[in-house]
Amino acid sequence: MTTFAQNKTQTNSETYKQLDAWIDAHFDEQVRFLQALIQVPTDTPPGNNTPHALRAAELLAQFGFDAEKHEVPEAEVKAAGLESITNLIVRRRYGEGKTIALNAHGDVVPPGEGWTHDPYGGEIVDGKIYGRATAVSKCDMASFTFAVRALESLGAKLAGSVELHFTYDEEYGGELGPDWLLNHGLTKPDLMMAAGFSYQVVTAHNGCLQLEATVHGKMGHAAVPETAVDALQAATRVLAQSIAATGAQVGGFGADEMIEGLTRMAVSDAVAQRSDDLAKVSIEIDYEIPVRTCTAFVQGGF
Numbered sequence: 001m002t003t004f005a006q007n008k009t010q011t012n013s014e015t016y017k018q019l020d021a022w023i024d025a026h027f028d029e030q031v032r033f034l035q036a037l038i039q040v041p042t043d044t045p046p047g048n049n050t051p052h053a054l055r056a057a058e059l060l061a062q063f064g065f066d067a068e069k070h071e072v073p074e075a076e077v078k079a080a081g082l083e084s085i086t087n088l089i090v091r092r093r094y095g096e097g098k099t100i101a102l103n104a105h106g107d108v109v110p111p112g113e114g115w116t117h118d119p120y121g122g123e124i125v126d127g128k129i130y131g132r133a134t135a136v137s138k139c140d141m142a143s144f145t146f147a148v149r150a151l152e153s154l155g156a157k158l159a160g161s162v163e164l165h166f167t168y169d170e171e172y173g174g175e176l177g178p179d180w181l182l183n184h185g186l187t188k189p190d191l192m193m194a195a196g197f198s199y200q201v202v203t204a205h206n207g208c209l210q211l212e213a214t215v216h217g218k219m220g221h222a223a224v225p226e227t228a229v230d231a232l233q234a235a236t237r238v239l240a241q242s243i244a245a246t247g248a249q250v251g252g253f254g255a256d257e258m259i260e261g262l263t264r265m266a267v268s269d270a271v272a273q274r275s276d277d278l279a280k281v282s283i284e285i286d287y288e289i290p291v292r293t294c295t296a297f298v299q300g301g302f
Contacts, residue, residue, distance in 0.1 A: 022153045033059060034142040035122030038131035044107040047082030049168035052106050056166055057088060063149060065090045070186055072176050085176050089187060090164035092148055097160030101189035103178055104140035105170035108133040137195040141166055163189060213238055217279035231279040239283060
């Protein structure tokens with residue numbers, strides 16, 4: 001006698017086999033889709049990301065996915081220090097039920113130096129793709145898109161809805177990405193999956209601390225250096241003291257608490273420049289802070 005549980009297990013097993021077969025058969029197509037996403041730069045800053053959104057919408061249309069284009073007003077984008085943002089929503093409704101949103105961000109920090117392959121080439125070497133946002137989060141755009149396609153390939157009776165949210169403000173805080181979509185009533189999902197490496201359900205996220213400081217010195221002749229004030233030396237002291245002071249107010253902000261590779265600092269105008277007879281050094285600091293340290297920031301009212 002075959003039980004209901006056995007029938008259900010057998011059905012699920014066949015379903016998984018069908019999904020696996022579809023995914024295997026379309027793997028090369030998914031890779032090409034990801035390469036096309038990589039090949040449109042989305043460096044943030046400067047944050048000129050609408051061109052990528054438009055290209056992504058074109059690629060999605062090839063699968064029959066209609067991507068709604070929600071352009072954030074220029075004034076809001078400029079106020080955030082960026083250049084252009086258009087967020088995308090693809091809605092796939094199957095019937096009554098809950099809506100799950102699959103969110104991935106297209107913006108990424110600039111590539112920096114030391115690349116051995118074109119950071120916007122999407123080149124495949126020894127089974128690996130090289131390019132900015134290959135791992136975070138254009139790969140999620142590709143994975144989510146092809147997961148939905150695989151699901152629909154079953155031809156099964158489905159319930160609820162799936163929405164693809166491709167947004168372009170993660171690196172600068174998300175206020176003009178997912179938050180903007182929610183605040184404008186453009187989406188109201190019941191559930192959401194986002195990019196990440198923890199593979200766990202969490203209610204926390206790393207935070208950031210952004211500072212900008214300009215240190216003014218005093219120009220002087222090399223023959224009488226004692227008459228000058230070195231702005232660069234002063235700036236390094238400001239930088240060191242700011243780190244020390246932050247660590248003193250928020251426990252664990254030192255080396256033991258920082259995530260290796262995620263602490264970023266850019267120094268501009270490091271060479272003293274003449275401006276009204278003053279040497280000037282500007283420092284921009286962007287720290288990414290672990291979750292438990294963020295909690296200390298909030299509780300301490302930093």
